[in-house]
Amino acid sequence: MNNSDLYDQDFVLWTETTCQQLKTRNFDELDIDNLIEEIASLGRSDRRELQSRLKVLMEHLLKRQYVDSEPDYRGWENTIDEQREQINLLLSESPSL
Numbered sequence: 001m002n003n004s005d006l007y008d009q010d011f012v013l014w015t016e017t018t019c020q021q022l023k024t025r026n027f028d029e030l031d032i033d034n035l036i037e038e039i040a041s042l043g044r045s046d047r048r049e050l051q052s053r054l055k056v057l058m059e060h061l062l063k064r065q066y067v068d069s070e071p072d073y074r075g076w077e078n079t080i081d082e083q084r085e086q087i088n089l090l091l092s093e094s095p096s097l
Contacts, residue, residue: 003031050090050097057083 007014014031021029060076060083063069091097 003029004034007031007034046090046094046097050087053083053087053090057087 001009003014003017006017014034018031018035021027057080060079064073064076064080
């Protein structure tokens with residue numbers, strides 16, 4: 001079974017095989033097209049996560065500022081703190097985001 005077929009049939013095995021081929025510098029056997037797509041998708045995934053976390057952060061900042069519901073403030077504050085922490089982590093790991 002070639003690597004392109006393996007990608008469609010057993011993704012975990014494809015990743016293990018691809019990783020091993022890279023480690024041993026067996027570049028002729030690499031499934032280049034799918035490898036390129038997977039690497040590109042990693043960046044898109046980080047961007048989507050950042051956008052999602054920024055949206056949640058803004059929503060909760062606005063709630064805290066404009067909604068008069070004191071019992072909910074603690075939960076909003078926890079969410080705000082968590083989103084800020086995760087956004088900082090994402091940006092420290094990928095400053096170009």
